[in-house]
Amino acid sequence: MWRNNFKLFKQYHKFNLKGFSRKDFVLNSGKFGLKVVENGYISFKVVKAIFNFLKKRIKKNGKIWLNITPNMLFTRKPLETRMGKGKGNFDYYAVLVKKGKIIIEVEVYTSIKVKVLLQRVLKKINLKTQILIFNV
Numbered sequence: 001m002w003r004n005n006f007k008l009f010k011q012y013h014k015f016n017l018k019g020f021s022r023k024d025f026v027l028n029s030g031k032f033g034l035k036v037v038e039n040g041y042i043s044f045k046v047v048k049a050i051f052n053f054l055k056k057r058i059k060k061n062g063k064i065w066l067n068i069t070p071n072m073l074f075t076r077k078p079l080e081t082r083m084g085k086g087k088g089n090f091d092y093y094a095v096l097v098k099k100g101k102i103i104i105e106v107e108v109y110t111s112i113k114v115k116v117l118l119q120r121v122l123k124k125i126n127l128k129t130q131i132l133i134f135n136v
Contacts, residue, residue: 001134004018005021006075015096016133017039017040017096017098018039019039019098020029020061020065020098020099020100021036021097021098021099021100021101023101023107024101024102024133025083025100025101025102026103027067027102027105027132027134028105029063029099029105029107029123030063030064030065030105030107031106031108031133031134032105032106032107032108032114032118032131032132032133032134032136033103033104033105033131033132033134034102034103034104034118034121034122034125034129034131034132035100035101035103035105035129035131036097036098036099036100036101036102036103036127036128036129037099037103037127037128037129037130038099038127038128039097039098040069040096040097040126040127041072041094041095041096041097042070042094042095042097042103042125042126042127043052043070043092043093043094044070044092044094044095045091045092046124046125046126047066047068047095048072049124050104050121050124050125051052051064051066051104053117053120053124054104054106054121056115056119057112057117058106058108058114058117061108061109061110061112062106062107062108062110062112063106063107064069064104064105064107065104065105065106066103066104066107067102067104067105068097068101068103069095070093070094070095071093071095072093072094072095072096073090073093074087074090074092074093074094075087075088075089075091076091077089077091083134093127097127102132103125104121104130106118115133118131121132
């Protein structure tokens with residue numbers, strides 16, 4: 001069913017969380033990257049926190065590429081409400097991520113310890129991830 005006004009249409013999310021990512025499984029732009037090892041969702045707050053953390057540390061000494069965009073709306077019913085009476089209100093944005101996908105790519109021009117920064121970023125993500133390094 002197609003709706004003209006996406007803002008008013010609350011989607012029912014039945015997406016397949018099985019299998020591997022068919023895109024973005026190789027480093028394209030940067031020398032370092034974060035690769036997801038398990039399937040799941042990443043919320044917009046987490047994506048924004050990661051990007052701001054890296055941007056603050058790297059500044060103008062490098063570049064950051066985000067390969068994900070949160071495009072799914074999630075809803076939630078308020079606490080202490082009875083069952084029924086339709087779907088809940090909008091709660092947060094998230095993105096579906098399959099294993100093998102590279103979330104972030106980083107390239108640094110100066111001698112900043114990027115591996116240490118990415119290890120601190122791993123703690124912010126709620127999925128299992130690993131650090132990739134491009135070797136020539």
